Each structure stands twice: as C-alpha cells, then as structure tokens.
Amino acid sequence: MNKNTLFAHTTTGYKHIQMDLANEDSVDLWQNDPYQIIAIADGHGARECFRSEVGSSLAVDVAIQNLKLFAQTVDKYDLDHVLQNEEDREALIRSLIQDIVDNWNQYVYADIQAFPIREEEYQRAQTLSSIYQKGMYLTNIYGTTLLSALITENYILILQQGDGVCICVDQNGFLYQPMPDDALCIRNITTSLCDKDASRRMRYVWIDRRQADPVAIMIASDGIDKSFQDLIHLQAFFGELCLEIKDLDQEKIQSYFAHLLPEISKRGSKDDTSLAGWIDPSKIEAVKKELEHYVQVAHNMDRLKSAENRLHHEKNAKKHFDMEKGKLESRVQKIEKEIEALQEEKIELRKNLDALEMLHSKQVNACKDAQHSLDEANGRFVRSLMSLEEQKKEEQ
Structure with missing residues (x-):
C-alpha cells in the first residue's frame, strides 16, 4: 500500500436513475510521485446544457493535464521561490487558470466540430435554441463546474469554479474548508466554466506544506454537500470517511464507495454524487x-x-x-x-x-x-211517594 491513499469515485443520482438520465458528474485522479492530482466536475442539469456530461469530462481532463504541466514546470525551472511571493504566485496561478479555461473552451468547440449539434438537441434547449443555432454561447451547452487539487511535496494547490465542497484535515485533526465562498453560488445557482468571466472568478487556495501540512484533502460535488443538513454532519461524514478507508486497499475502497455513494444520493440530494480525495493513513491514525x-x-x-x-x-x-x-x-x-x-x-x-x-x-x-246526598235524597223521595200512596188508599 502506498504511503498516501488517493481515490476518485462517482455514481449516477437516484433521481437520474428514476428518470433514465445520464450521470453528469465526472471524476478522475492522476499520481506519479511526487505529484498527485484529483479532479471533480459537475455538469449542469439545465435543459439548455444538454452536453454537460461531456463538458464535465473535458473539464476534468483539462484540469489534470494543466495541473500536471504546472507542477512539472515549477520543478523544472525551480519556481518554488516564485510561489513564495504572493504577487508572483497570484500571476502564476492566474496564468494556469486562464490556460484551463482556454483549453476547456477549445476542447468544447473541437467536440462541436467533431459531433455537430443535432436538431433534436437544439429542441431540448427551448428558449436558447435560436441563439445556439446562430452560433452564440455554444459553451453553455457544455456548462460545468470544476473542483481540483494538486498535491506536491512542498505545496498544495486547490482550484474551484462553481459549487461543490472541499474539506481538509489538519495535523491536529481539525476539519476545515480552505476555499472561500463564491457569493454567486446560491442554492441551485452556480458559476460555471462556460461563464465569460470564468478565468477571473475561479477561486484558488495555495497551501505551503512546510508551514501547514494537511493530512487529508477531500473534494465533492454538490450532490454530496446537499445531502447533509449542516456543516457539522458534513464534517462528521468526512471524518468518518477518513477513519473507514485509511486501512483499505484500492479494491476495498472501490467496493466501499460503490455502496456508499448510491445510498447518500438516495437518502440525501437524489443528485449525482462524486467524491475524490488524498489522505495520509499514518497521520490519520494520529x-x-x-x-x-x-x-x-x-x-x-x-x-x-x-x-x-x-x-x-x-x-x-x-x-x-x-x-x-x-x-x-x-x-x-x-x-x-x-x-x-x-x-x-x-x-x-x-x-x-x-x-x-x-x-x-x-x-x-x-x-x-254528592252520591251519599243523592242516595239520601232518593230515599226521601221514595219514602215520600210511598207516603202519598198510603194517603190515597186511606182517602178511598
């Protein structure tokens, strides 16, 4: 087992499976001592971005190629001293970011030339269909975010355009998010590589490992981020993740994520979920x-x-x-x-x-x-009649 563990995995979202839709996320990694690179891109789900799964794949490829070239150039020309100067570092990294954005745009137009947009694809774009048919804003069709990290012996460089999350673990076991927030990423709204100002808005973090050396770096698409109710549960997830995979080989890590990611999507965001990372198992144990x-x-x-x-x-x-x-x-x-x-x-x-x-x-x-009186009266009446009868007889 290598000193460091590198991983990159993705799964189709639960909702996308139900709707028979493709996984719009792309992930990849590259390692060749002394460099390691991880990258994640999340293609936009809007109907207007009907080739976003291609756009995310191109973004991951471009990021890895340019980060590899960046690391090799820094070593070849001994530019470490340039990175130590904040102003020079800004210029150098901004040049790298510009190359990534330019290359992605070039790859997008090359893909359109190789695979012309079909009429049924235009129809999917609805309101933007007429604009696309005029050849305008075609990179929107491939819209995607990008989150990548380059790990070298002396420094770590993390790049991000759009949503997603990056979590680092420092040498004291503290979990933190090194990347500053993007004010334009709100709920389901995100910045993108297809934005006209992508090279200017792309964020980055440069970490000097001689001053602050993380023991783990993990990046994830918003399908992971939105599956947890708050930062505490998100940090707990990443902390537990480090503990559970630190002693696993690549085959077991593959099996672990093959089970974990679909469950996260099903129980959480229902979106495509992607996760990549670099950890130092020995330091995780500490x-x-x-x-x-x-x-x-x-x-x-x-x-x-x-x-x-x-x-x-x-x-x-x-x-x-x-x-x-x-x-x-x-x-x-x-x-x-x-x-x-x-x-x-x-x-x-x-x-x-x-x-x-x-x-x-x-x-x-x-x-x-009354009855008694009547009876007495009747008696008297009878006696009177009898007396009269007797008188009549006597008179005769």
Missing part, C-alpha cells in the same frame, strides 16, 4: 480521536434532534389531549346542567302531581259526598 469526536458530536446532535422531535410530538399529543379533555369536560358540564335542570323539572312535576293527586282525592270525596 488524529483518530479528534475525528471520532466530530462523528460523536454529529451523533449527539442526531440524538438531541430525535429527543426534541419526540418532545415536540409529546407536546402536540398533550395539547390534543388537553383540547379533547376540555371538550369532554365541557360536555360533562353541559350534561350535568341538563341533569340538574331535569331534576328541578322532576321536582316541579312531582309537586304538580301531588297537587293533582290531592285535588283528585278531594274530587273523589266530593263525589262520594
């Missing part, structure tokens, strides 16, 4: 505890988030319970009032019933008295 700390912090955050979600769920459940309890208590109070009203009505009805029963009893007694 900062193992620090890297494990990043992983532990992310795990603790996940557990805290899970606990917060459960608490939020329980609060909502309690709120719902309290609302239902309030509704039931209101119904109970209403029913109790109805029962109380019914009891009062029952008492009132009982009083009325008692009064009616008393009145009925009086009426019954009155009827009995």
Whole structure:
C-alpha cells in the first residue's frame, strides 16, 4: 500500500436513475510521485446544457493535464521561490487558470466540430435554441463546474469554479474548508466554466506544506454537500470517511464507495454524487480521536434532534389531549346542567302531581259526598211517594 491513499469515485443520482438520465458528474485522479492530482466536475442539469456530461469530462481532463504541466514546470525551472511571493504566485496561478479555461473552451468547440449539434438537441434547449443555432454561447451547452487539487511535496494547490465542497484535515485533526465562498453560488445557482468571466472568478487556495501540512484533502460535488443538513454532519461524514478507508486497499475502497455513494444520493440530494480525495493513513491514525469526536458530536446532535422531535410530538399529543379533555369536560358540564335542570323539572312535576293527586282525592270525596246526598235524597223521595200512596188508599 502506498504511503498516501488517493481515490476518485462517482455514481449516477437516484433521481437520474428514476428518470433514465445520464450521470453528469465526472471524476478522475492522476499520481506519479511526487505529484498527485484529483479532479471533480459537475455538469449542469439545465435543459439548455444538454452536453454537460461531456463538458464535465473535458473539464476534468483539462484540469489534470494543466495541473500536471504546472507542477512539472515549477520543478523544472525551480519556481518554488516564485510561489513564495504572493504577487508572483497570484500571476502564476492566474496564468494556469486562464490556460484551463482556454483549453476547456477549445476542447468544447473541437467536440462541436467533431459531433455537430443535432436538431433534436437544439429542441431540448427551448428558449436558447435560436441563439445556439446562430452560433452564440455554444459553451453553455457544455456548462460545468470544476473542483481540483494538486498535491506536491512542498505545496498544495486547490482550484474551484462553481459549487461543490472541499474539506481538509489538519495535523491536529481539525476539519476545515480552505476555499472561500463564491457569493454567486446560491442554492441551485452556480458559476460555471462556460461563464465569460470564468478565468477571473475561479477561486484558488495555495497551501505551503512546510508551514501547514494537511493530512487529508477531500473534494465533492454538490450532490454530496446537499445531502447533509449542516456543516457539522458534513464534517462528521468526512471524518468518518477518513477513519473507514485509511486501512483499505484500492479494491476495498472501490467496493466501499460503490455502496456508499448510491445510498447518500438516495437518502440525501437524489443528485449525482462524486467524491475524490488524498489522505495520509499514518497521520490519520494520529488524529483518530479528534475525528471520532466530530462523528460523536454529529451523533449527539442526531440524538438531541430525535429527543426534541419526540418532545415536540409529546407536546402536540398533550395539547390534543388537553383540547379533547376540555371538550369532554365541557360536555360533562353541559350534561350535568341538563341533569340538574331535569331534576328541578322532576321536582316541579312531582309537586304538580301531588297537587293533582290531592285535588283528585278531594274530587273523589266530593263525589262520594254528592252520591251519599243523592242516595239520601232518593230515599226521601221514595219514602215520600210511598207516603202519598198510603194517603190515597186511606182517602178511598
């Protein structure tokens, strides 16, 4: 196993697989002691950029070729002292960037000449179709980002145009992003190699390894970057990555990424995912505890988030319970009032019933008295008739 581990892998995004679309990312690496180069390019997914997978492949090839030539030229002409001077270094690296952009544009036009744009491709461009047919802005068709790194014995040079992420691990196990942000890269909007000001806007970082020597450099397309909710989880991912591959050979690393990248895409961004890196396994071992700390912090955050979600769920459940309890208590109070009203009505009805029963009893007694009086009257009437009959008989 080499002293340093170099890797570069890409996979078609989960969404692209579902839609039967090509992988628009390209990755590659090159190593020949004392140089190592890694490069990633992410072709734009817009309909107007219908050859972006070709554009990303050309970008990776151009970057590796020019970075290789740059490193060889610095060594051949002993230009290390030039790199030590900030102003001279700026001029030298800007010249390299200009060559990369110019070469990419040349390769794009060579591809168009070799493979003329077909009518069905123009139709895919929709609103820009008429502009393309006039031969204008043709490099847009191949639009892509670029992120690459050159690692030499004395220095490291990282170049970036567009989105994506670069993570370094220093000798103390601290993970950091060396590349300054691009204010024009917002959400799904990114700068590109096809921009007219690409050579001016391309960012770079130069690291003097004699002053600050990283133990790992990892670059990734935004399909990786956007798969993690925050920087802490992204750093934990890269920290754990270093720990898991530091002792693997190339065959096992290939198998590792063949399983990992599709899962990241499926669970995260759904986009094409690409990852390349350079690590020093022996130095990674020395900062193992620090890297494990990043992983532990992310795990603790996940557990805290899970606990917060459960608490939020329980609060909502309690709120719902309290609302239902309030509704039931209101119904109970209403029913109790109805029962109380019914009891009062029952008492009132009982009083009325008692009064009616008393009145009925009086009426019954009155009827009995009247009947008695009637019976007495009938008796007297009968006796009177009988007396009259007897008088008549006596008179006769």
